[in-house]
Amino acid sequence: MSLMAFLGSAAGALYRERRYSEAQMQAVQARRLSALLQHARAHTALGEERLGHLDLDAVDLTRVPTITKQLLTERFDHSVAHGVPSLAEVMAFTAARDQVGHQLKDEFICATTSGTTGRVGYFVTDKRAWAALNGALFARILRHRLIPREVLRFSPMRRYRMAMAVATGGHFITRLVSTFQPLLARGMMTMEAFSITEPIEATVEKLNRYQPHYLHSYPTYLEMLARVQLEGALQIDPEFISLGSEPVSALARATIQRAFPNAEISETYGATECLPMANQCRHGRLHANTDLCVLEPVDADGQPVPVGVPSEKVLVTNLLNRAQPLIRYELMDSVTVLDEPCPCGAALPVIRVEGRSDDTFFLADHEGRFHAYPPVPFEVLFLDLRGLEQYQLVHEAQNHLHIRVVTGPGADVAAVKAELLQRFRRYFAQNHLAECVRLDVSVVPTLEREATGHKLRQVFSKVPRPVAA
Template identity: 35%
Template sequence: MTLAAKPSAVRVLADAWTAKRRGERAMSERQRARLAALVAHTRTRSPYYRRLYQEQGVPAEVGDLAALPITGKSALMDAFDDWVTDPAVLLDEARAFADDPEMIGRPFADRYTLTTTSGTTGTHGIFLQDARAAAVTGAMMARMLTGWLTVRDAARIAARGGRMALVVPEGGHFASTVAAARLRGRSRVAALSVHQPLEELVEALNAFRPAVLAPYASVGALLATAAEAGRLRIDPALVILTAEGLPVPEYERISRALGGAKVRTSWAANECPFLSYGCTAGWLHVNADWAVVEPVDEHYRPVPPGEPSHTVLLTNLANHLQPILRYDLGDAVVVRPDPCPCGNPGPALRVQGRAADLLTFPGPNGAPVTLAPLPLATLLEAVPGLELFQIVQTNPTTLRLRLLPAPGTDHEALWRTTQTRLSELLARHRLGHVRVERAAEPPQYGTGGKIRAVIPIAGPATKAGMVGPEGTCPPV
């Protein structure tokens, strides 16, 4: 099934289950057929790829990904209007839509899902899903949940009324925020703000008592601490951690603190929302019937299983609107060299990198107040005209804000907006005494060519396997 026409969600889901049941060979067959269809469509409908393939001498028939050139977010965003395969989709209109918080959760151009991310490489990304990609995302979600949940788990969720609590950022077209906006208004779904003070979040969760809880990973760790202290009193059946990695023992701690909840996670990205999901053995399995991950070194040469990669090249086989082919995702992985004991036929890997960093400040009564990094980062990512930023804690009560304005942006107005937003968030957490100062220097790149958005005063975090925004590392 190549899904050349608008797909049936039921057919996609049925095929997803069939592919998994039949194993690695069935997934590989689908992968090859879908790659051929995607390349043919892209060459015909995307002016950018047509020129690129002509310049690189890409053959008419492509059976091997290695025959295709490598791409990246910066070059693709620069050529956005020629990259997309729908000529009616224009970057200026997409940016105007993305800058309007009133449009969060609504379809762009009446038919596409739009999400944004700044990531860590300094280029804002605007990503679109068409009907095909949306159907595949839904099917992979269903396959993920059926792989995670037993009949007993499903019964526990049903016994708790099927209530789901999402903890998401405010103000931007982030993938989780868009999903929450579409679910808002349903009585069994609570969309809570990751920016609110922890005690308010705890109070809301105690009142709602979710059966399924989906917070950022670092927020999940803070909630587990609140549960250990007796302040948070919930016992969800399933906890889905997103967006960050944690030290490995934290996953078991969160499970114990939240009443023995099953804790699961996935590795995903705006470029491919359905990329993978975690298994009981602590590995992430790529949905290889719809996505390809190539671990490579710094020269883009293949890295063998068992060895850490420098980055990965991602190919999304579902999205024919905004083709992602051999796209440098920037995450480092290690692929398992032998079959995973869980039995999942998808390639098994672990994502390597920096664990989530927590910022700790002295509170007004002397007790420490801890903030997760992503609430701060997502708050600023939603500011129009801000190309890149970095928040550095220089002492216990000072944050230094490094800004890189987009071309044509009023620097003074941008500074006032970012300072105000960050100060207001700190005040909500009873941290009005924390000073936000303006840095003269721009955001600083790390040795790997990425920018760490939030840097605590304590220094480097514990290594624990992490990916960027909208992706996570696996528990054990």
């Protein structure tokens, strides 16, 4: 772990947002973009092919072809810099559960995601960029709390306790963030990861013992924790809650705030492809981190949309990662750039994001009692499954789930089905649902998208929410 890169990046991110003008911020972006493109052209086959003809000192980014997850996976070995592990090596590494939290060849952070397309993707970040992205992310999340009066409340004797309630089993990006534990432990913080796939009772007990000052999770999972807190089983009093990886509904946010009245709530817009794309300031506005990435909101044809208009998708360029330069990478989120100044004064544009929204399922146990099952733990069950390319999980009728999968060429279809059934049955057994849920798995040629836009509803319910839940 590069401590200097982490701290340097955190300090830089704070300084720029407090001191820089818009012009200065744009200059940082332009400089970093030019350096990224030079690097990509010199060190990756894909960069040479796509950027060879361009003047990279004054580049018009719209002349660079965009890239999708599918294309990136197909051309993975051309997308990474020379000396970076191949797709075969990364797949083998991420398939090994005992390697979670480790770096491949002591140098590369590997993450898998299903993201907004239902397709599993593989991403590699070099450890220097990883440290810098995380440093900036922490600085931007905790932005106005990183002042002496706040920081001095804590010491190596009285540490700031951070809790990450995330998917701990796989090479999931949020789990990888919590691998900063060894680094933070040297300072004034401790960080612990709490598994969202464990039975909720176990997680609640551990959180009660840990009593976090800071709690991070997915909005749907935090909404469930909020309900458990309101019912009395969970008894924690965090002063800061950060939410990410999913859109936050107004109801979820209100429930979380009611359950944790002393907590300041901050939303993060990030993806495996680029961890800190935008963060919320204390005025509740989401600021794009234009010094860490380039975000281009575009329409269905890839043309830029004007300020104030919601985009169909967004192209992201990660300005720091050198192991696998991601340039104009397509994400299926709708981003609107808002033309409104924020009282916080940061020279970072205010945006609104509508991402993929997955449903929480309300399933009845064998006594007919309803429990809430947020989407992310289900999504984890689809990860690192050989032969599986895309999936969709639908709550068709009360306690009847239907999985649709697309398998890759040459996949052992029977083995994919058997593995999925086994993983789901194990999850049900651990979460009050043994013998309570009907589960079908079908293999289909393609998954249907919604009529509007390109968004795939990946985990969704056709069942109305029970009145009691």
